[in-house]
Amino acid sequence: MRTPQTAPDRTTKIETVDSSGNFIDADGKSGVTRAVVLVPTLRTRNAAPGSGPDGTNVVKRPDANRREEAIGLAGAIDLKVAEALIVPISDPRPSTLFGKGKMLEIKALIDQTGSQLVIVDHPLTPVQQRNLETEWKVKVIDRTGLILEIFGRRASTKEGVLQVELAHLNYQRGRLVRSWTHLERQRGGGGFMGGPGETQIEADRRLLQERIIKLERELDQVRRTRQLHRAKRKKVPHPIVALVGYTNAGKSTLFNRLTGAEVLAEDMLFATLDPTLRRMKLPHGATVILSDTVGFISNLPTHLVAAFRATLEEVVEADLILHVRDMSDPDRASQADDVEAILKSLGVGENQPKRMLEVWNKVDLLEADAAEALKARAQSGAAIVVSALNGEGVDALLSEIEARISGELTMRTVRLSASQLPVMSWIYQHGRVKDRQDHEDGSVEITAEFTISDSNDLDRQLGLGPKPEAEGWE
Ligand SMILES: Nc1nc2c(ncn2[C@@H]2O[C@H](COP(=O)(O)OP(=O)(O)OP(=O)(O)O)[C@@H](O)[C@H]2O)c(=O)[nH]1
Ligand SMILES: [Mg+2]
Numbered sequence: 001m002r003t004p005q006t007a008p009d010r011t012t013k014i015e016t017v018d019s020s021g022n023f024i025d026a027d028g029k030s031g032v033t034r035a036v037v038l039v040p041t042l043r044t045r046n047a048a049p050g051s052g053p054d055g056t057n058v059v060k061r062p063d064a065n066r067r068e069e070a071i072g073l074a075g076a077i078d079l080k081v082a083e084a085l086i087v088p089i090s091d092p093r094p095s096t097l098f099g100k101g102k103m104l105e106i107k108a109l110i111d112q113t114g115s116q117l118v119i120v121d122h123p124l125t126p127v128q129q130r131n132l133e134t135e136w137k138v139k140v141i142d143r144t145g146l147i148l149e150i151f152g153r154r155a156s157t158k159e160g161v162l163q164v165e166l167a168h169l170n171y172q173r174g175r176l177v178r179s180w181t182h183l184e185r186q187r188g189g190g191g192f193m194g195g196p197g198e199t200q201i202e203a204d205r206r207l208l209q210e211r212i213i214k215l216e217r218e219l220d221q222v223r224r225t226r227q228l229h230r231a232k233r234k235k236v237p238h239p240i241v242a243l244v245g246y247t248n249a250g251k252s253t254l255f256n257r258l259t260g261a262e263v264l265a266e267d268m269l270f271a272t273l274d275p276t277l278r279r280m281k282l283p284h285g286a287t288v289i290l291s292d293t294v295g296f297i298s299n300l301p302t303h304l305v306a307a308f309r310a311t312l313e314e315v316v317e318a319d320l321i322l323h324v325r326d327m328s329d330p331d332r333a334s335q336a337d338d339v340e341a342i343l344k345s346l347g348v349g350e351n352q353p354k355r356m357l358e359v360w361n362k363v364d365l366l367e368a369d370a371a372e373a374l375k376a377r378a379q380s381g382a383a384i385v386v387s388a389l390n391g392e393g394v395d396a397l398l399s400e401i402e403a404r405i406s407g408e409l410t411m412r413t414v415r416l417s418a419s420q421l422p423v424m425s426w427i428y429q430h431g432r433v434k435d436r437q438d439h440e441d442g443s444v445e446i447t448a449e450f451t452i453s454d455s456n457d458l459d460r461q462l463g464l465g466p467k468p469e470a471e472g473w474e
Helices: 063-075 100-113 126-136 143-154 158-173 180-185 201-235 251-259 302-307 313-317 332-345 368-381 394-406 423-430 452-461
Strands: 030-032 034-042 080-089 117-120 139-142 240-245 276-281 287-292 320-326 356-361 383-385 409-416 432-438 444-451
Touching: 034 063, 034 100, 063 080, 063 117, 063 143, 080 100, 100 126, 117 126, 117 143, 126 139, 139 143, 143 158, 143 302, 158 201, 240 251, 240 313, 240 332, 251 276, 251 287, 251 320, 251 394, 320 332, 320 394, 356 368, 356 394, 368 383, 383 394, 394 409, 394 452, 409 423, 409 452, 423 444, 423 452, 444 452
Parallel strands: 034 080, 034 117, 117 139, 240 287, 240 320, 320 356, 356 383
Antiparallel strands: 276 287, 409 444, 432 444
16 A cells, blocks of 8 residues: 655644644644645546546646645635645545545544544545544545635625525535534534534434525525615616636736725635625726626535525626636646636636636746746737736736727827817816817817727717717817
């Protein structure tokens, strides 16, 4: 039997444990939960590398990247990762997933590190979960459980809290063997820190069902209110521009840069959960509403996507969707695939190339050569290269947003008679003035660039009707 690959530097810290088994931080604080992270890799036989069963290309995520991400997820709820192992599994056991020898090795590791929790970055059946807990004498959660836990901690709006709780209950429905602790505490997310509570399954099931129905009703109410808000907003029909992307891609950082807002942007997975909307002015003065939303992640549990459907309505209804990508992440290709798959499941993005714009972020982290190559590729592939952190490329992004929202720009030269001069300030607000000549008769000739819709607007203001070719008058 192969020994598990041990983790390098960042995760192999073995630190002091106090008498009650709590982890003691470098600064002496205790009470942090230590966790062992396991990344099972199931070896499928006869699979040619890089191709799927039907010969299609499969972007397989390197094990090391999965491991990094699992560590990041654990860190997102302040767990101290004592050890993170990639565990090759050639023969998955229905009862425990891991084989006997591996189970013993992991048990030794748990004891040695004083860990209270094991995270398995792979779906576990309720039976597997229970058997592992019995064997290892610690709490065990799988990837979905962990993501639900993170979401539970992040949710801050009423809708967010309800959505997460509903997703959690639906997840628990099939795993009643150990869900009671969660119900007892009745909060979104949570559950693995409590006692095992594996009794009263029948009563639990009924209570669970009742709770789900009640939650669905509450959520319905909250959504109706949201719809009202949205309807109100539609009366001032600003186009919606939605930021989407893998978690940690830099959406909130870009949102803040574009709008001058101060949304929490952190090197932490799922920093943003509830959607944030904000008005933003484009260079020619048009206003759009920018929305920042929850980040996506691979293997996002389907009921979680469903639960967040309402939150993602902004995305579904958006006039333009900016797909923000961290181009410094070695995993960027499969991350992009995951984001596209989730968008597709929401019914967005397919056959709508004009509605989607890729924003290649974090260019500041690339070597000069790689950054140049990226920019060359972006030009031919209709993506915009930016650094949300230092602002590079953001002007080009704004112009592109404007072009997509407003269509092409058009250059107009008009001559305003003295009586039409009040229109001038409108022109300065909505157009980019390139040239201006004041004539002796009091009229002004002005050349400016407008969006097509503003150009039509200008015609209306000057009493020319919406004929784009109408030029000059007196
Ligand atoms: N070097 C560099 N770091 C960036 C850039 N954009 C964002 N970051 C960093 O990346 C991390 C994640 O940024 P966020 O803006 O929180 O990412 P997000 O996509 O909103 O993440 P979630 O809300 O968790 O989905 C933060 O530490 C940012 O400072 C960039 O252009 N360059
Ligand atoms: Mg964010």
